[in-house]
Amino acid sequence: MREETVSWKYFKRDVVPFTAMIAIECTTVGSSILYKAATLRGFSFYVFVFYAYVGATLVLLLLSLIFGRSRSLPTAKSSLFFKIFLLALLGLTSRVAGCKGIEYSSPTLSSAISNLTPAFTFILAIFFRMEQVMLRSSATQAKIIGTIVSISGALVIVLYKGPKLLVAASFTSFESSWIIGGLLLGLQFLLLSVWFILQTHIMEIYPEEIAVVFCYNLCATLISGTVCLLVEKDLNSWQLKPGFSLASVIYSLSTHGVSM
Secondary structure (H helix, E strand, O other), X not given: OHHHHHHHHHHHHHXXXXXXXXXXHHHHHHXXXXXXXXXXXXXXXXXXXXXXXXXXXXXXXXXXXXXXXXXXXXXXXXXHHHHHHXXXXXXXXXXXXXXXXXXXXXXXXXXXXXXXXXXXXXXXXXXXXXXXXXXXXXXHHHHHHHHHHHHHHHHHHHHOOOOOOOOOOOOXXXXXXXXXXXXXXXXXXXXXXXXXXXXHHHHHHXXXXXXXXXXXXXXXXXXXXHHHHHHOOOHHHHOOOOOHHHXXXXXXXXXXXXXX
């Protein structure tokens, strides 16, 4: 009986999170591929981001009504709301940079450069004194080595001129587009690391996950809607046609739509 209890604790502590991370990575890659296919057919990435946030907001509104606690939401004049608004601005900018980066390059590059996220997060955590650095500690040494390897690997894959993968025909210079896409994707994951740091700070002072994520997606919806109205003045570009466009928006909800 005791062995079964220990095995179950090990399963919940190590196996379940590891499996969940693998599943998230696989679904994220699938979302990037669907989005790339949709943009090659003329789907605007501004419209994609807007609809993704709208869908996430509606889902989280339903979840907040079902599982939400009685604790009141932060008011618009509070410092907490400003931090959530800043979180939404960071998340939106990161997502737009990522979408544009995939448009310039490929989902393969996006998946590879996503390994920069833990490296950037580790560096920023040290800067904000959220991570203790003990050079004699094996854990710290492993993190430093992992950071160096991640950044080096990202530079190699950005500068390496490989074969074309789902590249739009409108780009005359594949090499320059690949590098521009890599830089935009690098910016995406740098902003994502800042997003993680700010999110951690917000959750420490307001530990209501559903409420925070709902307010975040609501603010991101309002910001992205305003940007989309200014950029996409053609109403036809707002249409969600059956196919890759609709599938990419729906599929994005299963990956990071309700979190970022």
